[in-house]
Amino acid sequence: MFETTIPKTQDCAQVTDFIELKDNIDNVITHFMNEYKNHQQSIEVDFRKLVSWVPYGDSYTHFIHSYPAKLLKHIPIFFLNSKKIMPNPEGTVLDPFCGSGTVLLESVIAGYKSIGCDANPLARLIANVKTTPLNADILKETLITILIQAKRVKKYRTRNVTNIDHWFSEQVKNDLSKIHTAIQKIENIEVRNFYEICFSNIVKKVSFADPNLSVPVKINPLKYSDPLLYKKAFTELESKKNISVFDKFKKQSLENIKRIEKLNNLKTSGNAQIVGRDARSITKCLDNDKSQWLSDSIDLIITSPPYAGAQKYIRASSLSLGWLNYCENNSLRDYEKQNIGREHYYKNEYQVKNNTGLKEIDNELEWIWEINPLRAHININYLVELRSSVKEMYRVLKDGSHCIIVIGNNMVCGKVFDTKKYLKIIAEDAGFETIFILRDKIHSRGLMTKRNKTANVINTESIMVFKK
Ligand SMILES: C[S@@+](CC[C@H](N)C(=O)[O-])C[C@H]1O[C@@H](n2cnc3c(N)ncnc32)[C@H](O)[C@@H]1O
Structure with missing residues (x-):
């Protein structure tokens, strides 16, 4: 038993x-x-x-x-x-469920080669960016370009987010679309991935989702009988309608550039590569080549x-x-x-x-x-x-x-x-x-x-x- x-x-x-x-x-x-x-x-x-x-x-x-x-x-x-x-000391470390890396x-x-797998494409992207040194000056210049271009964007398409209007106000949805359109124009794939990550990390913060929960659940003031808690939730929900997406994105990007600078200063022969999507069958690379x-x-x-x-x-x-x-x-x-x-x-x-x-x-x-x-x-x-x-x-x-x-x-x-x-x-x-x-x-x-x-x-x- x-x-x-x-x-x-x-x-x-x-x-x-x-x-x-x-x-x-x-x-x-x-x-x-x-x-x-x-x-x-x-x-x-x-x-x-x-x-x-x-x-x-x-x-x-x-x-x-x-x-x-x-x-x-x-x-x-x-x-x-x-x-x-x-x-x-020359060995390879594997994390088959690498998550965010x-x-x-x-x-x-620690100076090792490392490889990772994860079923979640967002996890693979985070782990990749987290372990890739990048030139901080190029990142700073690119940030200026993104912010200028995003403000000029006239034609954009909102993304395939289930129930998008439940999660974002009209203004937030439009600003996110403009910033993402500008990010997609970056030619250098590593720099683009870096900004995809900065962008992704603000998405939930500017949505109506409760910041205290990992999975998205819309803030609901009505669930509180205490008037103070009701007011706090109500104010938070209202503030999300006009939150400055551009400021949030800029702040997140500058913080992440500082983090990447620390990675750049690291004297290491180590490197990381995301090789697969499934821990049950680890592949040689993420391309279409499925060899083990x-x-x-x-x-x-x-x-x-x-x-x-x-x-x-x-x-x-x-x-x-x-x-x-x-x-x-x-x-x-x-x-x-x-x-x-x-x-x-x-x-x-x-x-x-x-x-x-x-x-x-x-x-x-x-x-x-x-x-x-x-x-x-x-x-x-x-x-x-x-x-x-x-x-x-x-x-x-x-x-x-x-x-x-x-x-x-x-x-x-x-x-x-x-x-x-x-x-x-x-x-x-x-x-x-x-x-x-x-x-x-x-x-x-x-x-x-x-x-x-x-x-x-x-x-x-x-x-x-x-x-x-
Ligand atoms: C506990 S988390 C790992 C967290 C990670 N150690 C970190 O620090 O971010 C487990 C991970 O397993 C991933 N996962 C679930 N099924 C998988 C599969 N079949 N193959 C590879 N990864 C999988 C999930 O996407 C999740 O990222």
Whole structure:
């Protein structure tokens, strides 16, 4: 039967008194390995303390664009600074669920080659811009050109944003269209991508969407019975009607140019490349050439896959995807279908029972089918697709190399869905050896509000270290 009890803190070894020095990381890793070998339990850590020399908050280009459930940068920094985990200074790091590129950027900073994949085109664009140094003078000149040209634009087409008038006032819609028309005229593709990102990061801020929520939900003053809160929401909604889109865009662009300047100053031989769209089949490049990435070629994988049913990456990016023309040939639904952990299925899809093919998991999850077949389908399909991506990670990784997966548990029908346990079974079935498992508190990962309201186990995430 499915385990309903929530693991207590005593189940974890405590690691609190390490000397927090960069040179000490390999000793700390050896300690984790021994501790896990002896007790087979997760070890409780605080990554911000383990790499206490790393400041919290923005650095380099990390904050160039918002993205839901970003990885705490301290996690890759810790592992990238370990010779035990990454012995090859010329090696390549892979993040098959790269999102906005936290792992890729930290790999570049540490001097490694890095490659990434993501199903969300906005994530791929952010990760690309985040890791591409650009001449700041050219960026500044281009900004002036965009602002002048945008003001002169007479003919423009508003973009394919679902329900556009629900989200934007007439004036905001027109100003966004003019700025985007001017951006599209930039010939240098890297500079154009940079401005697409600056533009995209203001789209939600100038819309009627509630800024406190990751997915777009229109501000609704009527939901507040408290007159002060009602007034605050009402004023905010009104202010969005005439907000200065040009000022917002200029401010965002200047802030991002400063971030790119920091990236330019970095003396590193590292670089990043976005090679694929699907973690289940990693390709050599994003072009039409669909040939697979070479087997046994990657030196380290650090990744945080989506959570089952908890993250709505495409919905959270929907306004940007529309404005950036990603919805001309594909619908949001088409993008969502590629997403591991998605929640939308047609009835005929979940009428037939699916299974992971791993008895230990399938037997344990049998109960969900009886309570809620849709939830059962969502979670089991999630594990099936996660399994495909773990097999792919195993394929591309060199023998003896490490794969670090950051994952959290979830709630299904009121019970804990022990993703960590299932992932361990899946990884070991694929051929991986479990080296150690750490447990850290989830700090701020957006879109996690539902889970944060639940028990302690949901507020933590597991950092699982496997070896091929
Ligand atoms: C937890 S987020 C990664 C966040 C990232 N570490 C960061 O710091 O921004 C998981 C990512 O997996 C992506 N994803 C979902 N299904 C995928 C698939 N089949 N292949 C590749 N990426 C996928 C989502 O688009 C999302 O960006």
